[in-house]
Amino acid sequence: MFGVTHRTIPPKSYTHTVKQTALITGASGGIGLELARLFAGDGWDVVLVARSDAKLRDLAAELGRQHGITAQVIIADLAKPDAAADIVKTLTDRGLIVDALVNNAGYGLTGPFVETDLRLELEMIQVNVAAITHLTKLLLPGMVARRRGRILNVASTVVPAGPSHGRLLRDEGIRAVIL
Ligand SMILES: NC(=O)c1ccc[n+]([C@@H]2O[C@H](COP(=O)([O-])OP(=O)(O)OC[C@H]3O[C@@H](n4cnc5c(N)ncnc54)[C@H](OP(=O)(O)O)[C@@H]3O)[C@@H](O)[C@H]2O)c1
Numbered sequence: 001m002f003g004v005t006h007r008t009i010p011p012k013s014y015t016h017t018v019k020q021t022a023l024i025t026g027a028s029g030g031i032g033l034e035l036a037r038l039f040a041g042d043g044w045d046v047v048l049v050a051r052s053d054a055k056l057r058d059l060a061a062e063l064g065r066q067h068g069i070t071a072q073v074i075i076a077d078l079a080k081p082d083a084a085a086d087i088v089k090t091l092t093d094r095g096l097i098v099d100a101l102v103n104n105a106g107y108g109l110t111g112p113f114v115e116t117d118l119r120l121e122l123e124m125i126q127v128n129v130a131a132i133t134h135l136t137k138l139l140l141p142g143m144v145a146r147r148r149g150r151i152l153n154v155a156s157t158v159v160p161a162g163p164s165h166g167r168l169l170r171d172e173g174i175r176a177v178i179l
Helices: 030-041 053-067 083-093 118-146 162-171
Strands: 021-025 045-050 071-075 100-103 150-153
Touching: 021 030, 021 118, 030 045, 030 053, 030 100, 045 053, 053 071, 071 083, 083 118, 100 118, 118 150
Parallel strands: 021 045, 021 100, 045 071, 100 150
Antiparallel strands: none
8 A cells, every 4th residue: 555645734833933025016906916915814024016106005004904914015117227226225225135026017018019109018018028127137146145035927828829929910911929
């Protein structure tokens, strides 16, 4: 007979003897807000990042009250090229160490590429790509040095579905591949 291995799951209090902090971008709504609730529910301190000041402050108060954790707010517009550096400076000024980085803020634009607004697209690339790259670049070295850290990039099922977009373009007589 095969033996049965019993694994003891550490009690919640044990797993949380070391306080950890998660920074969640786009925490003012949608998936980011729910992720913030999940981290706080698991006893993590959270740093909530987005543009909507009042929503973030309300959420921080709610999470602190409900879970007894520390929830901090950093107001930032990730479409601004300096946003990631400003966020990390604020973290340093407040003496905060990020153990989990959740790159969640983002959005999509729709419409035929030939007609859409380039300014809006470049802004979206700044939020969805450049800010994530920049924030990760600034926070990862500390995680590596501490030998502790987690990064979650919230993306889209559209990413692996690239060929269907390619097909749409091919139907217009254009060959394109999204990697
Ligand atoms: N929901 C879906 O079906 C779906 C599908 C594919 C991919 N995704 C991806 O999943 C992530 C979350 O989606 P969601 O549906 O939860 O989005 P959502 O409800 O629209 O929330 C987006 C979050 O991003 C923040 N944000 C947007 N622009 C920002 C900026 N310039 N600077 C700082 N924060 C900004 C918003 O906060 P403020 O407005 O307060 O700044 C908000 O908190 C996004 O990256 C999205 O692309 C979602």
